[in-house]
């Protein structure tokens with residue numbers, strides 16, 4: 255899947271992955287309360303997801319990344335927000351308004367520095383958007399960017415077809431992709447939908463040692 259594929263999908267309005275409602279697994283499995291307004295949640299490959307609105311309503315600062323500028327403009331327009339647009343390093347534009355900071359560009363161009371204040375991650379339908387070779391890169395890059403202790407609510411999907419997107423990404427593969435860097439706990443299999451697709455939710459926590467001061471800082475922030 256190259257970038258042109260996704261730009262074309264957004265241009266043509268072929269965005270069957272977009273949901274008008276909040277994903278049913280999100281409220282049930284979201285167990286964090288941010289302290290003050292400082293909690294940042296990262297939403298990779300965010301599209302114009304309404305899940306970001308739910309997260310903002312819970313008091314989170316939402317940091318997204320999305321290739322399609324059209325998706326980002328649509329997201330802000332729907333909320334009558336006029337984002338400030340700034341050029342940042344490595345071919346990324348940052349759109350900011352209200353509780354939202356959305357980077358427009360390639361996930362793989364994000365750096366650890368941009369993730370420094372991230373407390374947690376909400377990841378729905380990112381892996382399943384990527385072909386196998388890119389899923390490797392994705393899992394590695396995510397691990398590189400997140401500090402030990404950061405948790406991820408990951409929602410993948412499974413189906414019988416051999417093609418995609420969406421690709422079927424099952425527990426064995428998730429363990430293979432992320433297992434060396436994350437503790438992984440399956441949370442829930444949702445009921446199969448009318449296209450025979452099953453969403454599956456996992457909680458993952460970035461492994462690794464935290465120096466006392468880093469752990470303390472993170473505990474205070476998140």
Ligand SMILES: C[S@@+](CC[C@H](N)C(=O)[O-])C[C@H]1O[C@@H](n2cnc3c(N)ncnc32)[C@H](O)[C@@H]1O
Pocket residue numbers: 260261271272273298299300301302303319320321322325359360361362378379380382383
């Ligand atoms: C299956 S959709 C999921 C969107 C969103 N997570 C949701 O739940 O509605 C995948 C999204 O990832 C975006 N995308 C694909 N490759 C990307 C990349 N390398 N960097 C940033 N965004 C990407 C696409 O434009 C598309 O909006």
